[in-house]
Amino acid sequence: METLPVPLEIGRANLFDIKVKWQDGHESVYPGRSLRLNCPCAGCVDEVTGERVVIASSVSADVKPLGIQLVGNYAISIQWSDGHRTGIYAFDLLRKLCPCANCRVQ
Amino acid sequence: MTITHAHILQALAQVHDPDLHQDIVSLGFVKRLAIDGGRVSFAIELTTPACPVRDQMKAQAMQAVRALPGVTQVDVTMTSQVRPSRSAQSRGTSLIPTIKNVVAVASGKGGVGKSTVSANLALALAGTGARVGLMDADVYGPSIPIIVGVGTEPQITAERRIIPVEHDGLKIISMGFFMKAADAVIWRGPMLHKTVEQFLGGVEWGELDYLLVDLPPGTGDVQLSLCQLIPLTGAVIVSTPQDVALNVAQKAIAMFKKLNTPVLGVIENMSAYTCPHCGKREDIFGTGGARKSAERMGLPFLGEIPLATVIRETSDAGRPIVLSAPDSPAAKAFIAAAEQLAAQVSIRAMQGEPVKVTF
Numbered sequence: 001m002e003t004l005p006v007p008l009e010i011g012r013a014n015l016f017d018i019k020v021k022w023q024d025g026h027e028s029v030y031p032g033r034s035l036r037l038n039c040p041c042a043g044c045v046d047e048v049t050g051e052r053v054v055i056a057s058s059v060s061a062d063v064k065p066l067g068i069q070l071v072g073n074y075a076i077s078i079q080w081s082d083g084h085r086t087g088i089y090a091f092d093l094l095r096k097l098c099p100c101a102n103c104r105v106q
Numbered sequence: 107m108t109i110t111h112a113h114i115l116q117a118l119a120q121v122h123d124p125d126l127h128q129d130i131v132s133l134g135f136v137k138r139l140a141i142d143g144g145r146v147s148f149a150i151e152l153t154t155p156a157c158p159v160r161d162q163m164k165a166q167a168m169q170a171v172r173a174l175p176g177v178t179q180v181d182v183t184m185t186s187q188v189r190p191s192r193s194a195q196s197r198g199t200s201l202i203p204t205i206k207n208v209v210a211v212a213s214g215k216g217g218v219g220k221s222t223v224s225a226n227l228a229l230a231l232a233g234t235g236a237r238v239g240l241m242d243a244d245v246y247g248p249s250i251p252i253i254v255g256v257g258t259e260p261q262i263t264a265e266r267r268i269i270p271v272e273h274d275g276l277k278i279i280s281m282g283f284f285m286k287a288a289d290a291v292i293w294r295g296p297m298l299h300k301t302v303e304q305f306l307g308g309v310e311w312g313e314l315d316y317l318l319v320d321l322p323p324g325t326g327d328v329q330l331s332l333c334q335l336i337p338l339t340g341a342v343i344v345s346t347p348q349d350v351a352l353n354v355a356q357k358a359i360a361m362f363k364k365l366n367t368p369v370l371g372v373i374e375n376m377s378a379y380t381c382p383h384c385g386k387r388e389d390i391f392g393t394g395g396a397r398k399s400a401e402r403m404g405l406p407f408l409g410e411i412p413l414a415t416v417i418r419e420t421s422d423a424g425r426p427i428v429l430s431a432p433d434s435p436a437a438k439a440f441i442a443a444a445e446q447l448a449a450q451v452s453i454r455a456m457q458g459e460p461v462k463v464t465f
């Protein structure tokens with residue numbers, strides 16, 4: 001059975017960015033705003049078409065994470081400075097969103 | 107030759123836990139080692155009182171120490187201390203900080219005997235001395251109250267927390283305690299989520315080694331809420347042997363995989379039927395299908411529960427078979443499955459790393 005990517009540690013890279021250390025040794029640093037724009041919640045993505053409906057220009061340039069909680073064994077939820085908090089970021093989604101050069105090539 | 111602690115530990119290091127694949131010394135199981143001339147005494151602290159290989163390990167330990175020159179007498183005490191799963195350690199500010207392991211009992215299809223299996227597994231675990239809770243999360247069709255024979259409404263504390271009903275050594279909570287038998291719960295998702303949340307965090311569970319959660323069938327709101335609200339130790343899948351049930355069971359397995367919740371194993375319920383009159387065996391729903399499916403998916407197979415009238419009768423009468431006829435083949439099948447489950451929980455407790463959030 002293929003194993004899902006699981007983080008070891010989730011924390012801040014700086015005021016705006018989130019850092020995830022993975023159990024396989026990989027490290028990801030996510031610019032906060034790009035994670036906010038990739039929010040998978042039903043308000044940000046059309047549930048039927050999968051189309052992203054959150055408007056980038058409506059999310060301020062300095063949006064930052066205020067809190068992070070684990071959701072069960074498989075995800076985190078993030079509270080954003082713009083009041084948004086409904087997104088559940090599954091670990092495999094987070095890994096797919098890793099912005100590092102290696103992950104982008106794949 | 108004088109016998110030392112080092113001699114004894116060296117001898118005991120030959121004894122391996124077959125589930126955890128390590129010797130009992132490096133696992134830290136050996137406690138209270140005392141030597142008095144040729145008399146040696148020690149305790150072996152297992153990770154579950156329901157250990158299926160408890161007697162085997164005790165015999166091996168005695169034999170290993172007895173073989174040492176100079177040893178005249180060996181006293182072994184078997185104890186246990188259930189370890190919290192790694193996922194429980196990553197809970198932090200958890201809804202349920204005093205529960206070491208939460209195990210969901212799930213199926214794809216309804217009517218496979220999930221509640222009967224849950225109740226008997228819980229009673230079998232409690233029978234070994236473990237502290238066990240049973241949460242009936244089947245909000246629409248709560249059947250745990252009938253199966254365990256409890257109908258009393260739980261007490262509520264001054265802080266508006268629910269005190270679970272204690273019965274036959276289990277702490278039990280069910281939606282059935284709060285409604286009349288003929289009433290129906292007709293709810294949408296958010297209400298279900300709130301109920302699951304309250305059944306976890308709003309109940310005075312106290313210290314538990316195992317909390318078994320009897321889920322409704324399928325892959326819906328209750329399953330998702332449970333997997334979001336707490337990090338489950340894992341899930342047990344109950345299926346009947348025929349393909350139509352196994353195909354749907356695979357969907358439940360796929361759901362847990364997606365939610366990074368380990369599937370601890372598969373139990374085949376309503377397996378072979380033995381006619382009480384002529385003793386002839388009849389495979390009404392087929393047999394062995396769940397074992398084969400589990401093998402194919404690389405999941406542990408925890409056991410087969412026979413299709414027996416006595417299981418249905420004892421469930422309907424509120425005296426589950428593990429209590430009312432513990433020496434019957436059906437009760438033994440439940441007890442064996444509970445031991446296999448406890449072993450899988452112990453294995454999980456030793457694996458993986460908790461996820462740390464430092465924010």
